[in-house]
Amino acid sequence: MxxxxxxxxxxxxxxxxxxxxxxxxxxxxxxxxxxxxxxxxxxxxxxxxxxxxxxxxxxxxxxxxxxxTGIHLQVPGERVHLDFEALCGRTVWxxxxxxxxxxxxxxxxxxxxxxxxxxxxxxxxxxxxxxxxxxxxxxxxxxxxxxxxxxxxxxxxxxxxxxxxxxxxxxxxxxRVYPFSWLGILADAAPATDDLVYAWHPDGFALYSMRSPSVSRLYVQVDPTEKIEDWSDERIWDALDERLGLPGWSVNRGPVTEKSILPMxxxxxxxxxxxxxxxxxxxxxxxxxxxxxxxxxxxxxxxxxxxxxxxxxxxxxxxxxxxxxxxxxxxxxxxxxxxxxxxxMLHTISPAQGGDDFDRQLQLSQLRRVFASEAAQRELAENYTGLPIEH
Missing domain, CATH: 3.50.50.60 (FAD/NAD(P)-binding domain)
Structure with missing residues (x-):
């Protein structure tokens, strides 16, 4: 071979x-x-x-x-946990x-x-x-x-x-090329969440992930034309705080060890x-x-x-x-x-790229459906944790 x-x-x-x-x-x-x-x-x-x-x-x-055993989905002011193990009997690592x-x-x-x-x-x-x-x-x-x-x-x-x-x-x-990118960082900062957080925000998507008990992996949605040198560490942390923050909760900051922009x-x-x-x-x-x-x-x-x-x-x-x-x-x-x-469902499109408030209301409607419906949560959980391999 x-x-x-x-x-x-x-x-x-x-x-x-x-x-x-x-x-x-x-x-x-x-x-x-x-x-x-x-x-x-x-x-x-x-x-x-x-x-x-x-x-x-x-x-x-x-x-x-x-x-x-699950993930969090978030819109401004509200975060909902999806328990994959309870929904479909599978988990992720x-x-x-x-x-x-x-x-x-x-x-x-x-x-x-x-x-x-x-x-x-x-x-x-x-x-x-x-x-x-x-x-x-x-x-x-x-x-x-x-x-x-x-x-x-x-x-x-x-x-x-x-x-x-x-x-x-x-x-x-x-x-299909999407009209946005992810700016991702690795940071020497303990995760401030037990499970990943996928957040919809008017300013753009954000994701709180991790690599170890002391290292966080975080992302913010940016325009594909953005340059990494225009994003200082402070600007990135401020964007993460804005998009992921909840009353009484915020991200843990720490030294940024790697950052890059990923096309979608x-x-x-x-x-x-x-x-x-x-x-x-x-x-x-x-x-x-x-x-x-x-x-x-x-x-x-x-x-x-x-x-x-x-x-x-x-x-x-x-x-x-x-x-x-x-x-x-x-x-x-x-x-x-x-x-x-x-x-x-999670990424906003700017008016300059053809997006409008109608699109945002559709996204929020879909997210509220997932928040409220066990059937919708189970469908997400089954796909996220991996469908059986068909031989």
Whole structure:
């Protein structure tokens, strides 16, 4: 198995195959320090946590991860708690994607299979045959060729894999770019809340999250044209206080250790296979982070794909690989819809971007429905905590 990309999808796929006795080589164009430092998602669904445990990389997660049984939704002056465990019997964990990647890399380097960093000129070949190969240049500058039974592209939106699939299949692409971004910070400040807070505010959305008992992860909605240098730490904290504050409660401030602006978009590319080249994770789909689906979708992809590839390579049966794209896409579109729904309900659009008070009243009506209706809360809880994986 040749796996292009050492993000969580590629690393976990390699691990899932390894425990089933299938060899792989993971190729990554960045160095280890860069891969381990990328700040990404932090909410793990139930199935993601169990999958990591099942393949032997859940020990640190169980020690250091934060178990959460719900979230808070907020409008100015009112905050409502949704108890996921009571609503659907499932929960989530707060454990940064950065930490998941560190755990997977440490296990991979300790137990195998091979993981090669700083490769370049990666190119799949002959993927429409039963003997595909990958050419690349290794970290020492030597030309290499990897002969595989299967190639999997987990190399993200800008990788080399998806264009090959799209060009060969005449595939379709759907995309929506949202007229706002998230400005996110990491701060050395103890969280002032037990569960995450998702807040609607006339000035824009805000999210109170965390990474540990002493580190908070917070976001405010900003215009996509904003520059990070225009947002001082004090300005960010003031915006968070305004959008998240309640009488007698405020955010905990502390030194800001990282800040960045994240564009918001939805993206789905189909199909997710051409011949013996398969796509998984961000190579095939991207969702806005509001619904906490990005990493979890990648895990669902490779869980499906690993099962299908084991059947192909060990039993010589093609039924699951033939159905992989359609099966994965059913979940992808469900999660894309949920992410769009959460995003549309919680983010304001300025008049300059076509928004008006009618839109805001619709958002508030939807939020009040969730506040008041157990059925609406259960629907949100079932989607947020992760739907069962359909094999």
């Amino acid at each position: 040749g796996i292009i990309g050492a993000g969580p999808a590629g690393l976990l796929l390699s691990r899932l195959l390894h425990v089933q006795g299938i060899d792989s080589v993971v190729l990554e164009n960045r160095d280890r320090a860069y891969v381990e430092a990328r700040i990404r998602a932090g909410i793990l669904e139930s199935h993601t946590v169990q999958t990591l445990r099942d393949v032997g990389v859940g020990d640190r997660l169980d020690r250091e991860g934060l178990h959460h 707060v454990y940064g994607q950065t930490e998941v990647v560190k755990d997977l890399i440490a296990t991979q380097l300790d137990e195998g299979p091979p993981l090669l960093f700083e490769v370049s000129d990666v190119q799949p070949h002959d993927v429409d045959t039963e003997s595909p190969r990958i050419t690349f240049t290794d970290a020492d500058g030597a030309a290499q060729e990897l002969h595989c039974d299967v190639v999997v592209g987990t190399d993200g939106f800008h990788g080399v894999s998806r264009p090959i699939v799209t060009a060969a299949t005449g595939g379709e692409v759907w995309e 978009r939805s993206f789905v590319s189909t199909p997710m296979r051409h011949g013996r080249l398969f796509l998984a994770g961000d190579a095939a789909h991207i969702v806005p982070p509001t619904g906490a689906k990005g990493l979890n979708l990648a895990v669902a992809d490779v869980t499906l794909l690993a099962t299908a590839l084991v059947r192909l390579l060990q039993e010589k049966r093609t039924d699951l690989v033939d159905g992989y794209s359609d099966t994965a896409l059913r979940r992808i579109w469900r999660c894309t819809h949920f992410s769009w729904w959460m995003t549309s």
